[in-house]
Amino acid sequence: MGVTRIPAVTPKQAGLLTRMTYWYSKRRFGEVPEPFAVLANHPKLMRAAGVHETLVERGSTKLAVPIREIAVYYVARTVGCSWCVDFGSMLMRLSDLDLDRLRHIDDYQSSDHYSEDERAAIAYAEAMTATPPTVTDEQVTDLKKRFGTEGVMELTYHIALENSRARSYHALGITDQGFSQDSCRVPWAE
Structure with missing residues (x-):
């Protein structure tokens, strides 16, 4: 910290x-x-x-919470925002999502810890977060079949928003605060 x-x-x-x-x-x-x-x-x-x-x-009511949260987590981790990973882990824990499977996120494409829908969402997060972005027409068509147009819009918005948050917090030197451990550091205590 x-x-x-x-x-x-x-x-x-x-x-x-x-x-x-x-x-x-x-x-x-x-x-x-x-x-x-x-x-x-x-x-x-x-x-x-x-x-x-x-x-x-x-x-955000169209996309299942686990789909959204795993995609957002992937972005935070990819960008390298420890604060976003920390806070996102807390949100997933509070939503009763399985945090142990996050250890397998590097192998999301083949890991049995992820559903096909989650794999598609993570791949989309990966493509949107790449510089330059690598999203394809086929990818969006597949996501529309899985989640509907509103679901794709929601997923896209959350991935883009997390890119903004993660990059901003990283630039400002904001690091993990302890939310994922239930023991938070007070921002002005140092």
Whole structure:
């Protein structure tokens, strides 16, 4: 765990809306996620990100949670965002998903720990995250058969959003916080 490249805003430094966001976040997640505390350096963007994340969460109803979460996890791991892997593992645990199978994600194409639908979603995440992206028409056609058009849109949006999160947090030096172990590091304690 390192120090972020831009320091977290402490509750004493924060305005009223940011302190309210911290209170809600701590209540929901057990601790304030460090990306929120760093983004609080720009309160308007922090509020916009919070509203966006809430709307995405509420609007994501077409794709099965395990499909979405495994694809998002793959992106976080590929980009190298330890915070996203940590937080994503917590979300999967709270959704009662099998975390042990994550050890086999490098072999997702042949591992019996993954369904055909999960393999297709992970392959899509891999293709979208590649630089440059390597998504094919055949891949999207296959995903539409599996998940429907709205499911593909949802999967695409979540993969792209996780690329944005993971790359932003990595750039800002935000690292794992301990969410996957139920023992979180407080962002401003260092």
